[in-house]
Amino acid sequence: MTSEQRLARVFVELADTLVDEFDTLDFLSTLTERSVELLNADAAGVILADARGVLHVVASTSDQAQLLELLELQNDEGPCLDCLQSARPVVNVGGGESQERWPRFSTALAEVGFASAHAIPLRLRDSVVGAMNLFCAADSQLSEDDVAMGQALADIATIGLLQERAVRQSGLIAEQLQTALDNRVLIEQAKGVLMASAEIDVDQAFRLMREYSRRNNYAVKDVARQVVSRTLSVEHLRRS
Amino acid sequence: MTMTTQILAAIGAQHRDGQPLTDLLCVDCAQSLGLAGVGMTLMNDAGHQAVIGTSGAVASRLEEIQFDLGEGPSLDASRSDRTVGSDDLGAGVLLRWPAFSSAALAAGICAVTAVPLSVGGVRLGSLSMYRSSPGRLDVQQQATAHAYRGAAVVVLLHLQDRIPSVDLTRDALHPDLGAPVAHRAEIHQATGFLSVKASVGMTEAMLLLRAHAFAADRSLLDVARDVLAGRLRIHPEESEDD
Incomplete structure (x- = not known):
């Protein structure tokens, strides 16, 4: 399968939210797993804001990823939170700057064996509903194409999420x-x-x-x- | 912009205090499809509960009579969650809705299409389109009817969603929906009343009221008022032998 074919298949997988048994957590797990595969990351996780704006860690591909995301929420610092605030991807922040911006997060990142972290917003037009974190064992850089692909995956996931919320709300x-x-x-x-x-x-x-x-x-x-x-x-x- | 969005924008722009969105939607639907009348109803599993919007007197009469008779396309559309209708209400020997059909023909209606209003399996009601000459809706008209159905569901949810949250615990209905339901209050009271007097269940009591109204050629509401006032006693046929 070419990389385009793989990507197309992932898009279809993420767009298929009109199933009877739609499960938000399963859906976001799919997003994180496919993002790890397509963007050559080692782990990924999603933080979502609930109706009152409270943030929750809702999906992670590994325990380490979950730990780091919980840590971000507890310490109120990290790429994911900056991403939520700015509604823009926070990627390729070097070791030195990372240490300066997010001291506790950077230390924990190294402790669990990762060298770099990136965050991509889950957004639809003006509304940011959450963010996806990518963790890499190597101090890797995401190319412009990688960021664009990650954002595209996040965008289609956001549409699915908001659609599911709207349907659930109407049903209620x-x-x-x-x-x-x-x-x-x-x-x-x-x-x-x-x-x-x-x-x-x-x-x-x-x-x-x-x-x-x-x-x-x-x-x-x-x-x-x-x-x-x-x-x-x-x-x-x-x-x- | 989708057709449904266009419809919502158009009726939203016409909206003034005192004229319910549901009426505006029916009038708009009748005009754009060139129909003799359009009626919108609210239903639950027990059946037809209220006429919440009409384009005018003919649609109003045909919706009310379906409740009185307990039969008709609006009821069937909501119950089955499918589009139902007749291209010629006067044709055929075995009529699907004999009493409704003769009332419709008497009111100058020869064909009808009723679409269900539902959300994710929850049946909310129907939107019925009445035509003064026999014949079916063409493909373009069917698409338009479908768009009005979508708009009607949005209007219903919008109204119900606008109730202040303090009222939610009281099972509130938006006034535009609650007032038409309240119009039937005496019929439900009379059902409860008759269930005691005739020692029958609620469903049977309602059937007795309906049968009496049909036989006497009177409206269900008039019969209900007479029952409540003690002017009319209705007995199940079986009990006459007792």
């Missing part, structure tokens, strides 16, 4: 809409049950359920469900 809203609808119907039916059982009007029926739910710290919809299933009688609503 849709389910919430359904639940709201179901509960509305249930509450009205329960009012009718109480009206017929106790010869009361609609407002009295609702008040009966609301006051019972407040006294006993239940949600009205749950009281309504029990009224409809006849497990809660008018007498019980009045007494307790």
Whole structure:
């Protein structure tokens, strides 16, 4: 297989997020594994920001990579954090400069046996959602082509991630809409049950359920469900 | 810009206070496809729950009557999560929706296409397109109808997403969705009421209400009000022998 064919295959692999069992962690593991292969790195990891902007280490090809990324978060220094801040790749930072910019990170990097580290942002237009770290045993330099390829891999992964988030968000809203609808119907039916059982009007029926739910710290919809299933009688609503 | 985005931009630009986006979408859809009417409904697993948007009186009537009858293309589209329809409601001997078809023909509607509104397997409702002459939508029209379906789902999610988070625990619905649901409140109350009086389950109570309304040629809402006021007693047929 030529390198172009391999690259094309990786792109298809990363673009295929429209599967039933999409798993974010599996997806990011694929990104890190393929990036290590294609960019001649020795390890890789991904840091992602959650909805509140808190950073998490979500995927790593090795324990050392994970350790280094956790260290970056703990010490608040390292190529990945600079990359997140600037939204630009942080690559080919030499030993001396690295030691100066990220003293604790650089020491730890050497301790676990790596000579260089690079970071590429996961971004879509203005939004940076995370960054990918690449760790190399040799003090290697990424060429312009390498950086461009790494960024392309990161870009397609970001699209996949954001798409999955959007789909999940829509699904949640849709389910919430359904639940709201179901509960509305249930509450009205329960009012009718109480009206017929106790010869009361609609407002009295609702008040009966609301006051019972407040006294006993239940949600009205749950009281309504029990009224409809006849497990809660008018007498019980009045007494307790 | 995709066709769906164009539709959303167009109805967003027309949006003023007091006119729901759902109505604007139906009007826009009817105009661009040259239809006699378009109606948008909200459904859950129990069926048709509310008419949340219409292009006008004809669509409004045909959506309401499907709820009253418990049959029709809007219901089938949502239930099956597929596009359903009829190119000629007057043709054929074995009609799929006999009661709905005669009501539609009486209102001057000869053909209908109903598309489901759903998100990842969660069924939300339907968008139905009514035509005054028999015939099918051509390929271009089908593509446009599909784009309106996409826009309708976006509008629904947008409305539901705009509820203040404090209300989420209360199972809130956006007012543009909640008001049409509340319009049916008495029907659900009457269902609960009748289930006690006739000693039947909720599903059977609703069927009894429907059957009475159909036989008496009255709207379900009117029948429900009479039941709640004690002016009308409905008994299951079996109990008459008791």
